[in-house]
Amino acid sequence: MAVPIEGEPIQIHSYKHNGHIHRVWDETTILKGTQNLVIGGNDRTIVTESDGRTWVTREPAICYFHSQYWFNVIGMIREDGIYYYCNLSSPFIFDGEAVKYIDYDLDIKVFPDMTFNLLDEDEYERHRQEMNYPEPIDRILKYNVDQLIHWIRQRKGPFAPDFIDTWYERYLTYRR
Numbered sequence: 001m002a003v004p005i006e007g008e009p010i011q012i013h014s015y016k017h018n019g020h021i022h023r024v025w026d027e028t029t030i031l032k033g034t035q036n037l038v039i040g041g042n043d044r045t046i047v048t049e050s051d052g053r054t055w056v057t058r059e060p061a062i063c064y065f066h067s068q069y070w071f072n073v074i075g076m077i078r079e080d081g082i083y084y085y086c087n088l089s090s091p092f093i094f095d096g097e098a099v100k101y102i103d104y105d106l107d108i109k110v111f112p113d114m115t116f117n118l119l120d121e122d123e124y125e126r127h128r129q130e131m132n133y134p135e136p137i138d139r140i141l142k143y144n145v146d147q148l149i150h151w152i153r154q155r156k157g158p159f160a161p162d163f164i165d166t167w168y169e170r171y172l173t174y175r176r
Contacts, residue, residue, distance in 0.1 A: 002096040004033035007174055010040070011098040012063065014089070017131040022103050024048045028063060031170050038065040038092060038099055041171030062167045064158040065092040065099055070144040072101060073157070075164035081112025082164050086148055088124075088141050104133070104141050108148055110159070116152055118145065 004010055012025040025047050028040035043060040064073040072092065074085045088106035092099050105124035110116040128138060151157050158164065 001035060002094055003035060004030040004038055004040075004094050004099070006030050006033060010094075012040070013098045013100045014087075014103045015100065017102055017104065017127065017133060017137075020050060022050050024098075025057075028099075029171060029174050031062075031167055031174075033094070036067045038094065039063065039167055040065075040099070041167060041174075043171075043175075060168060060171070062158070062164050062171065065101070066157075067091045067093075069147065070104075070140055071148050073159075075158055077164065077168060083112065084108075084110035084116075084152075084159065086110065088144060088148075104137070106141060106145060108145070108152070110152055114152060114155070114159070116149070 008030050009027045010030060012028055014022040014024070016022050025042065025045050027045050028042040030038065030040050032039040040063040041060065042057065042063070045057050046054055047057060048054050060077045062075045064075070066072075068091060070088060070090060072087050072089055076083045076085065086108040088104045090102040090104070092101045094100070105120050105127050107119040108116050109119055127133070152159050155161060
């Protein structure tokens, strides 16, 4: 697998289990890229939905992808603090142009006070049946929901107190 180059812009491609494209983030700057970990930053990037609709992100964000975990985390920097949006997903791959992963519907939204909500359980259940998610994937995803909640409560990884601020400072050096 190729490794993204620090400072270079890439796209992020989200797919569904059936192989169809779900969403594309047009430009994210690589802040750290290894075989196992990608950290990127973006601000007001164009997002294209599967139906062709586009929208622009509203705030700076730091994205965290790991090849060993079935989730990715987006830390969004807002006036009243850092909000996190966590996607339960396949581990990422990088193919030289984009970070790619399969979105498995379940999400966790984390607020600045570190309270959180598990979202889209109904969508997950519907897609699990429609797309025939294999039982091992269902177990892996449920385990990773627990793992992610543990990280949130322990303030581990991207939830560590200075993680988003530190990587945002690095992102700003590429924007100048």
